Amino acid sequence: MGWAWLLAAAVILAVASLFSGVTPLTPTDVLEGLSDVQVRVLVLSRIPRLLSILLAGMSMSVCGLIMQRLAQNRFVSPTTAGTLDATRLGILVSMLFFGAAPPLVRMLVALAFAWAGTWAFMRMLERIKLRDPVFIPLAGMMYGGIIGSAATYVAVQYDLVQNVSSWLLGDFSLMMRGRYELLYAVVPALVLAYLYANQFTIAGMGEDVATNLGLSYRAVVNLGLGIVASTTAVVVVTVGTLPFLGLIVPNLVSILWGDNLRRHLPVTVLLGAVVTLACDLLGRWLIFPYEIPINVTLGVLGSVMFLFLIVRRTAHAG
């Protein structure tokens, strides 16, 4: 399957995203001249929303890809390695102790937690050496559950439960000018991911292979975790969590194209955009004029895909 199709799908969905919403706005309006209201809707809401969908979808997919490579496990992703829950705990801590601080400080605290949580899980994986790869995401979800319940406990104590759960719910409906710009911070992470793609693939073949080829395995793993943690923190702080995205997109890419990270990074980015756009549009259309947050549509689609992947793996018995 060529990726021209994917590109076409991404463009069509992006256009659909721009022209969907409560305020009537059609492509013909653009040609015939827009009213003031329409221009404002477009500039303040529709375009920021589209951009944030693209940035978040692309970067979370790439995060999953990097994590799966480094953990040598197809089922590891920010959702299944405690990254999202650690980020949530970080946001809570930043709200408690740096309440008045600007979003950037809050993001840095969240980032530190995301990094530490993911790093601890990866170290745990190295030690446990679970035989069956299917157990690793399950262990990761339990680990995330423990961190998450700690966060909930603290939140209950300080009466912040609602704030915390609102952070957790991925939703693009609030992405407007002035609220989404932080997402541009994922762009350097994406560029780094592309530049170091070969290193990640090599590290994915194990520490021995990496050392043999003159690479510092630790350095590559730390760089990868840094990219994953910072991207996740940025996306969670601005959009909220996008569950399973980092799991399903890289797995589909692997099934359809293969595992050469450098070569398939563009496809991963495109597919991430397409899946995120489609899930967001679905949420906007299903109960129009109301919206279902993407957290829900992605969660349903993602968990079905996750089960499919596990069954497929068992069937292939490899």
Next chain:
Amino acid sequence: MVEAHAIVKRYGPRTVLNQVSVTVEPGQLTSFIGPNGAGKSTLLSIMTRLVPADAGEVRLDGRPLARYDSRELARRISVLRQFNHVPLRLTVRELVSFGRFPYSHGRLTKADEEAVDRALAAMELGDIQHKLLDQLSGGQRQRAFIAMVVAQETDYVFLDEPLNNVDMKHAVQVMKLLRRLVEEEGRSVVVVMHDVNLAAYYSDRVVALKEGCVAFDGPAQDMMEPAILKNVFGIDVAVGEIHSCRVCVYFAEAEQLAANGHVAQGAIAPRLK
């Protein structure tokens, strides 16, 4: 020349290597043999800087490995430990291209592509180079991984049990290909293996380890003596000659043969045919 000097390695209370000194000469095929747990793989890992030694030193051309830059070292010594459990969906050619990483960092030049072609040809993978690794048979995958380190074009190639899980036909094929690397390209190949007969036939030199010490170190054919083999493996072994090639019989009947005095050269030939 790669020299391991007085290497000591302990895992907890167990001493895996006890003052082992081994020299790998350039332009030879050297085999490390010995029973399980003798320390063969550990020695190979230490000689290729994958595992640090507790005491002793490994030198490449007189200079300790630790004093080499890791990228420079990756152009001198290559090593392959695991063969089969990489679950990546890469094509053979993509995998082999990673062997050029120490030179090009992933942006393959024309010279790199040629080196990849040579490695694919050397391992007879030309026609399946665009297949995915998970579509290959065990023997083909084995050769694909060996081709990756061959493409690295190092003077020294260390392989840990390349014949593991490979049937007779493909084991012989791998050994022939390694032999060719030594003879045609002048590389030095070090192989950890279990099959004494293949080691004796295809190696220039054999280093036998036993309980963390060197039990034999010399020309491969010299190892094929019942006394030496018994010392290394702790079982009675009968040695005979077929087509002027020394072979040993080490399975159950060997004890019988030795007891009956059938250890004279040629005596076991009819039984093996």
